[in-house]
Each structure stands twice: as structure tokens, then as C-alpha cells.
Amino acid sequence: MHIxxxxxxxxxxxxxxxxxxxxxxxxxxxxxxxxEVLVVVNGCKDNAPDLVKNFSKTINPNVKLIELTRPSKSxxxxxxxxxxxxxxxxxxxxxxxxxxxDIPSVKQDLVNMFNYIK
Numbered sequence: 039m040h041i042x043x044x045x046x047x048x049x050x051x052x053x054x055x056x057x058x059x060x061x062x063x064x065x066x067x068x069x070x071x072x073x074e075v076l077v078v079v080n081g082c083k084d085n086a087p088d089l090v091k092n093f094s095k096t097i098n099p100n101v102k103l104i105e106l107t108r109p110s111k112s113x114x115x116x117x118x119x120x121x122x123x124x125x126x127x128x129x130x131x132x133x134x135x136x137x138x139x140d141i142p143s144v145k146q147d148l149v150n151m152f153n154y155i156k
Contacts, residue, residue, distance in 0.1 A: 043072040045124030049114040050079045053132045056086050057093060063130065064098050075101045078118045081109035 046063055050056055056077065067073050075098075077090045087105055094101040104117055119127055 043074070043124040043126075045118075045122035045127045046073060046075045047115070047118035047122060047127055047129050048075065048077045048132055049111060049118065049129070050077055050082065050086055050090075050132045051109055051114075052082050052084045053086050056132055057089055059130070059132055060090070060093050060098070060101055064100070067100075071100070073100060074122070074124060076104055076118050076122060077101065078104045078106065078114045080106040080111075080114045 048056070048059065060075065060077070063075055077086075079087050079090070082105075087103060090101065090103045094103060102121075104121055106113060106117060115129065118129070
């Protein structure tokens, strides 16, 4: 299996701090355009959807907004998977509790693993 791209799915509900997360994730792929970030908002009552739309339009078009009307973590995750275009998907919480500079190396580790299984 040849992995060309990665979809990073971020379920969000009422978090106007999403820009920090998007900046960090996108900085991990500065020289690599083989990714998409799907921000799936579910029933947000704050301005998170507007922030994501603006980020996508003015800073990075690899970031896409998907809006759901009712809060549901499982539906948010499912919608993200269904609308993803990457060869692999990963999920990241909006509060950025990990060091995401490792994402490109994780992608390479998965490529190596699939090549080994062949």
C-alpha cells in the first residue's frame, strides 16, 4: 500500500481556541502538502466555525470545515471519516494535549509498516 496523504480529523464543540491547534498542525507540514485537516464542529454555540472558515480562506486551504447541528462525538467522528480523502486518518483532540510535530514521522512509520506486511 502506498500512502500518499493523511487526513487529520478534529472533532470540535464550542472551542474558540481551535486556531492554536490549527497553527501547530499546519506547521508540522510546512514543506509537505499531502494532508488535509477536517474540523468537524457539532452544535457549536461559539465562534469556532467562523474562525475555521476564516483560517481556511486566508491562511491554509488544506483546512476544511464540516458542520453538524447536534452535539454527538460519534457522529462527528463518523462524518470526519466519511468525508476524508487521505489514505490514512488520525484524530486529534482540539485541546492539543500531544506534541504533533511527530505526525509526519508517524505517517512514514505507517508506510514502512504497510510495506513490511506486503
